[in-house]
Amino acid sequence: MIGLNAGTRQEPKEHVGGGAEGHCHARVVTPGRSAFRAGAWCIPTRAPRASIRYLIPMDDAPPPGPGLRRSHLRPGHPDFLDLPWALQLEEWDGRCPRLEDLPAGLSRHAVRFVNYGGALYALKELGPGEAAKEYALLRAMAERRVPAVSAVGHIDVRSVDEQGGARDTSVLVTRYLDHSLPYHSLFLRSDLHRYRAHLVDALASLLVQLHLSGVYWGDCSLFNTLFVRDAGALQAFLVDAETAVLYDAIEDVTREQDLFVLEENLAGALADLQALTQRPAPSAEALCHDVRRRYGELWALASRPEMFRRDERYRIDERVRQLNRAGFSVGELSIEPVDGGELLRLRVLVTDRNFHRDLLHTLTGLEVLEAQARQMVNEIHQVRAALSRQRARSVSLSAAAHAWLMERFEPAVARLAKRCSGEAPAELYCRLLEHKWLMSEAARRDVGHQAALADLLTRMAA
Ligand SMILES: Nc1ncnc2c1ncn2[C@@H]1O[C@H](COP(=O)(O)OP(=O)(O)O)[C@@H](O)[C@H]1O
Ligand SMILES: [Mg+2]
Numbered sequence: 001m002i003g004l005n006a007g008t009r010q011e012p013k014e015h016v017g018g019g020a021e022g023h024c025h026a027r028v029v030t031p032g033r034s035a036f037r038a039g040a041w042c043i044p045t046r047a048p049r050a051s052i053r054y055l056i057p058m059d060d061a062p063p064p065g066p067g068l069r070r071s072h073l074r075p076g077h078p079d080f081l082d083l084p085w086a087l088q089l090e091e092w093d094g095r096c097p098r099l100e101d102l103p104a105g106l107s108r109h110a111v112r113f114v115n116y117g118g119a120l121y122a123l124k125e126l127g128p129g130e131a132a133k134e135y136a137l138l139r140a141m142a143e144r145r146v147p148a149v150s151a152v153g154h155i156d157v158r159s160v161d162e163q164g165g166a167r168d169t170s171v172l173v174t175r176y177l178d179h180s181l182p183y184h185s186l187f188l189r190s191d192l193h194r195y196r197a198h199l200v201d202a203l204a205s206l207l208v209q210l211h212l213s214g215v216y217w218g219d220c221s222l223f224n225t226l227f228v229r230d231a232g233a234l235q236a237f238l239v240d241a242e243t244a245v246l247y248d249a250i251e252d253v254t255r256e257q258d259l260f261v262l263e264e265n266l267a268g269a270l271a272d273l274q275a276l277t278q279r280p281a282p283s284a285e286a287l288c289h290d291v292r293r294r295y296g297e298l299w300a301l302a303s304r305p306e307m308f309r310r311d312e313r314y315r316i317d318e319r320v321r322q323l324n325r326a327g328f329s330v331g332e333l334s335i336e337p338v339d340g341g342e343l344l345r346l347r348v349l350v351t352d353r354n355f356h357r358d359l360l361h362t363l364t365g366l367e368v369l370e371a372q373a374r375q376m377v378n379e380i381h382q383v384r385a386a387l388s389r390q391r392a393r394s395v396s397l398s399a400a401a402h403a404w405l406m407e408r409f410e411p412a413v414a415r416l417a418k419r420c421s422g423e424a425p426a427e428l429y430c431r432l433l434e435h436k437w438l439m440s441e442a443a444r445r446d447v448g449h450q451a452a453l454a455d456l457l458t459r460m461a462a
Contacts, residue, residue, distance in 0.1 A: 066158045066166060072132070073153030073173070078116045080155065080173065088159045088167065089125045105182035105223045105239070106272070113176055120176030121152060130242070131155070131170035137241040138174070144213035144246075145352040147206060148238040149226070150175040177237055179424045180226040183269065184276055186234075195234065196282055196290075202227060202236035204294035207258060209353050210238065212302055216254050218243030221265030229423075231371035231430040259295065263288040302328050302350045307343050316346055323348065327370045329355045363401035366409075368426035375433050376426075380404045412453050419460040432456055 066086040073079065084095045089110040092099055098114040110125040126134065131154035138151035152173040161167040187195065206225065210217055217224075217238065224240035238244075247254070267284035274281040302323065308315045320330050331351035338345050356373035360366055363380065366373075384400030409429055416428040423431075436452035 066160050069156040069158055069168075071153060071155040072135075073155075074151075077121075077152050077173075078119075080114075080121075083114065083123075085155075085157050086159055088161065088169075089123060089171070102176070103182055103185040105184065105226075107223070107240075120178075122149070122174045122176050124172045124174070125157075125169050126172060128156070128168045128170055131172040134172050134241050137244050137246070140246050141210075141213070141215060141238070141241065141244070144215065145354060146209050146213050146215060146238065147235060148241065149177050177226050177228065177239070179427070180228050180237065183222040183225065183227060184273055186227050187273055187277065193282060196287070198234040199227075200287065200290045200294050202234040203262070204291050204298055205353065206236040206238065207262065207291075207295055208298040208302060211250050211255050211258070211299070212350050213352070214247040214250050216245045216247065216250060217241075217258050218245065218261065219265070220258055220262040222269035223265070228369060229427050230369040231375050231427070232434060233371050235369050235371065255299075259292060262291065266291075298326075301326060302348075306346045306348075307338070308346065309343060310341075313344075319346060319348060323350060324355045327353045327355050327374065329353070329358065360401075363398055364405045364409075366405075366426070368424075372426040372430050375430055376404075376409070379408070379433065383408070408449055412449075415453065415457060416460070419457060 068081065068083075068085040071080065083098065084092060087095060089112045092112055096112075096114070098116065100113040100115045100120060102113045102120070104111050104113075107124075112123045114121050114123060124131070124134075135151045135154040138148055141148045142150060152175055155171045155173065157169050157171055159167050159169060183199075203220075203222075203225065207217070207220060219240060219242065224238065226237045226239045227234045228237065229235075263284075266288055270281040270284045270287070306315065306319055316333065316335070320333070323330055328350045329352050330348055332349040334347045334349070336345050336347075337343070354370055356377045357368065357370050360368060360373040360377055360380075363377075366376075368376070380397065380401045383404045384395055384397055387395040387400055387403060412432055413425045413429055416432065417423075417425060420428060432453060435456045436447060436449065439447045439452050439455060
């Protein structure tokens with residue numbers, strides 16, 4: 001396998017063969033180096049960023065037979081050369097040992113999942129040139145830090161169709177979103193009514209985050225959303241970016257259009273769910289109403305300007321804290337005097353909804369979802385207060401976070417994961433926090449971390 005890591009100074013490695021087909025003569029080149037040769041189908045039109053490696057065929061002419069024709073991949077991932085590219089994705093069963101059977105939502109295009117040493121990737125087969133476009137959109141969304149699947153690259157392919165003719169396609173490669181579920185798998189076993197409030201929150205929050213970042217989705221639906229359990233609630237991720245448009249700032253009419261599309265699509269998805277589960281699904285009308293209301297609340301919270309008097313400047317801090325509590329990170333504040341200078345108007349630029357996630361990551365290096373992080377940061381604050389009392393001096397948040405990580409999080413997750421390996425470690429830990437809270441409420445006192453852990457482990461074993 002060819003390593004595609006950024007910054008390596010090795011000579012380009014030659015690679016022959018695209019797995020079973022054995023026709024793909026390719027090598028890795030660093031743009032700008034001598035091996036990078038002109039050719040109708042192998043040069044990028046402008047110099048790409050240094051971190052990107054292009055995999056180009058060695059000959060100037062495209063390879064004669066079917067197979068991989070060009071790949072464009074971010075570093076740190078496999079080269080995917082061993083996949084049976086001469087076949088259409090739908091034909092891979094029994095021909096590709098890396099295939100994984102995982103739940104997927106309904107889609108127009110063929111989607112397959114492959115496993116490279118435990119790292120899972122999703123491959124989506126699109127028309128020529130389309131994967132590059134969706135890749136670019138997903139990369140731009142990642143820069144704007146919206147919750148979406150992570151793009152790895154795109155691959156141009158010539159495969160053989162049913163009649164034996166050549167068929168040009170492009171394949172979008174994304175990292176499989178760990179612990180994610182398409183909506184129908186999530187609600188197949190559990191009662192949608194129980195999750196209804198979480199579903200509403202997750203969808204509204206995703207749309208607000210996209211719109212705050214200037215992204216118009218254009219195809220917001222349950223089919224194009226993946227859900228991940230986030231501290232007992234749900235976080236929604238965009239999975240299909242095909243129709244998205246990116247703006248510097250989104251206009252109200254464009255936001256409205258996205259909400260309209262969602263409403264149109266929700267009805268179809270709920271009917272589909274009802275047919276699948278044979279259980280009554282919630283009313284689409286009521287669900288749309290609730291998503292719109294929740295969206296409106298969150299949008300207003302994140303974007304409304306605030307007016308205050310000159311002697312009320314504490315309200316700037318208050319507004320930032322209020323946004324942070326709701327998970328919004330604040331990038332910039334702008335204050336302008338109005339009404340002859342008597343009043344000040346505060347506008348806040350919200351950058352994303354990752355406030356606690358970023359804070360926890362800075363403090364501990366852990367990568368978790370926002371609601372999980374909020375619960376953990378709250379616990380770190382409690383640990384800090386307890387340590388400060390014990391030591392009779394103020395303990396820094398970083399020191400408390402370190403103690404929390406070593407004495408609580410890591411040992412607890414190691415024990416819980418032995419009983420329940422399928423769940424994300426952060427979600428397991430949040431289950432423990434929830435369990436402790438329930439036990440403490442029943443006992444009307446703080447039962448403590450160890451007692452809650454012991455009890456939860458006993459229950460999991462039962
Ligand atoms: N990176 C990914 N992680 C997990 N599931 C994915 C990923 N990419 C695609 N899927 C699954 O494949 C389904 C179809 O993908 P989508 O991009 O919506 O295809 P289409 O453009 O054909 O509608 C999604 O609903 C999801 O279940
Ligand atoms: Mg889709």
